[in-house]
Amino acid sequence: MTTEILLKVEKLTRRFGGLTAVSNLSFDVQKGEILGLIGPNGAGKSTTFNCVSGFYPASEGRIEFLGEDISKMNTAQVCHKGLVRTFQHDSLLSDMTVYDNILIATFSTISVKSERVRRVHETAEILNLSDHLQEIAGNLPHGLQRMVSIAIAFAIRPKLLCLDEPLTGLNQTEVGGALAIFRRIRDEFKLSILLVEHNMKAVMEICDRIVVLDHGVFLADGSPLEIKQNPAVISAYLGKRA
CATH class of the missing domain: 3.40.50.300 (P-loop containing nucleotide triphosphate hydrolases)
Structure with missing residues (x-):
């Protein structure tokens, strides 16, 4: 093989x-x-x-x-x-929602708005963040903030x-x-x-x-x-x- x-x-x-x-x-x-x-x-x-x-x-x-x-x-x-990386310390826009944090990451690779929205929801589902999309990222517990950081990187696919x-x-x-x-x-x-x-x-x-x-x-x-x-x-x- x-x-x-x-x-x-x-x-x-x-x-x-x-x-x-x-x-x-x-x-x-x-x-x-x-x-x-x-x-x-x-x-x-x-x-x-x-x-x-x-x-x-x-x-x-x-x-x-x-x-x-x-x-x-x-x-x-x-x-x-x-090739995308995360950091040891959470790289979040802490005063913005989880949804917006992930959405911003999609702009570099997706030009169609409906596709960006679909990507956000798909990414959130995979990272177990669907119930937290409208929460402020900086207010989340540490473990969830880590997942948001990974979601931002993964949203680029x-x-x-x-x-x-x-x-x-x-x-x-x-x-x-x-x-x-x-x-x-x-x-x-x-x-x-x-x-x-x-x-x-x-x-x-x-x-x-x-x-x-x-x-x-x-x-x-x-x-x-x-x-x-x-x-x-x-x-x-x-x-x-x-």
Whole structure:
């Protein structure tokens, strides 16, 4: 069976002055998979995310999305290609309704008003937000605000959805609900997910494959079971947590 590579990162290096945050990093994301990107604080996960999504240009290396070099593209250009990300902190228009938050996201890809409205309601249903569309986003509990942030990104219907610590601050029930949503959007919309997350139980449960970073360099790549049993990963990050 041939796998289709959606995102290919080759020898990515990102420097900030004399500090090298990511060094010679290579990995890929395959079509239809949920790939976890994990590692200790300072491992280079956020920097990698920022390079992939166009927030930082790569100092060296190449980033390909759907076979096209996006290494020097800005965030808007990368988003237009179908690669969209969320942030660790909720990126909401907090004084506007949930409906308007999602609606605004659709303007970049949908020109017909009726189609934008349909997209908002479809997205809200999938993210379990239908009952909250007329509520002010900033007044919602933290867990629902997280879902609104994801809804904004998902409303664009990306080919690759990059989620930056989406489970932070969620309780066990909310985590379970979020994982079910991630699976649903992957399965129904045939998109891929790149997930940065510190909740190792959730990562091991939902990811098809995991890439591990440590001090800005590649450490390991494998299935959740392979990563859990990898001595280098256990020593550098997991310990006995997984």
